Amino acid sequence: MDAIGVDIGGTKIAAGVVGEDGTLRAQTRHDTDPTDPAAIEAAVIAAVAELRDGHDVGAVGVAAAGYISPRRDGVVFAPNIAWRDYPLRERLSHGIDLPMVVENDANAAGWAEFRFGRGRHVEHMVMATVGTGLGGAIIADGRLLRGAFGAAGEIGHMEMVPSGHYCGCGHEGCWEMYASGAP
Ligand SMILES: [Zn+2]
Numbered sequence: 625m626d627a628i629g630v631d632i633g634g635t636k637i638a639a640g641v642v643g644e645d646g647t648l649r650a651q652t653r654h655d656t657d658p659t660d661p662a663a664i665e666a667a668v669i670a671a672v673a674e675l676r677d678g679h680d681v682g683a684v685g686v687a688a689a690g691y692i693s694p695r696r697d698g699v700v701f702a703p704n705i706a707w708r709d710y711p712l713r714e715r716l717s718h719g720i721d722l723p724m725v726v727e728n729d730a731n732a733a734g735w736a737e738f739r740f741g742r743g744r745h746v747e748h749m750v751m752a753t754v755g756t757g758l759g760g761a762i763i764a765d766g767r768l769l770r771g772a773f774g775a776a777g778e779i780g781h782m783e784m785v786p787s788g789h790y791c792g793c794g795h796e797g798c799w800e801m802y803a804s805g806a807p
Contacts, residue, residue, distance in 0.1 A: 625682035626643050626649060626679050627682060628684045629642055629687065630668050630672065632729075634689075634705065635658060637656055639651065639671040639675055640652075645740070652675060654667040661710065661715075665716055669718075672719075683724065684720055684724040685725055685727060686712065686716065686727070687726075687727050687731075688705070688729055689705075689757070690703065690704075690707065690728065692728045692774050694770060694773065696727055698726060699712050728774070728775075728778075734762070734777065738763045738766075747765055749762075750762050754804060755804070757805075758799055759778070759779075760779035761777040762776055779799060780800030780803075781800060784797055789801040
C-alpha cells in the first residue's frame, strides 16, 4: 500500500505518492500564501485528492517547519506560517478521510534518510537539513527521538554564541543564525 507525503513550505506545498520501498510514484506542487491557513489546507486537500486518484493510498504524512505537538496532530508554533497552537490534522480531516500524522519537516526528512537513504544500515544517526534555517533529526536505537516537547531534533536552535544574533525563535545566538542558507 502506498502513502502520500505532503511538505508544507512557506510559499508552496509539495506532495508525492510513495511506495513501501520508498519509491516516488507521483508528485505535485501548489503555490500557497503563508498568511492564509485556510488556503494552505485547501491546497493540501486538493493535492491529496489529486494524488489518490489511481493509487492505493493507506495513509498521509504531513510535514511542516515548526514545533509539532508531541501527539503529532498539530503545530504548536511555526516561524514562517501563521500557525499558533494550530490543530492541523483536525482541520485537514474535513477533506481527507485517511489516517494522518503531522511531523516536523526535518524529522520527516531524517526518517526517510534512515529508512531508505544513507542511514538505512545504521541504528543511530543525526541529520542536519540546511535550508532557509537549520533543522535536524535524531535517530537513536532505530527510533526517531522527539523528546518531551517534540523538539529534540531542533539542533538549529541550540545556543552557540552567548548574547549572539537575535533569532526568530525568541532566543539569541542560535546555531541557525550562523549556519543556514539565510543571507
Ligand atoms: Zn532560534
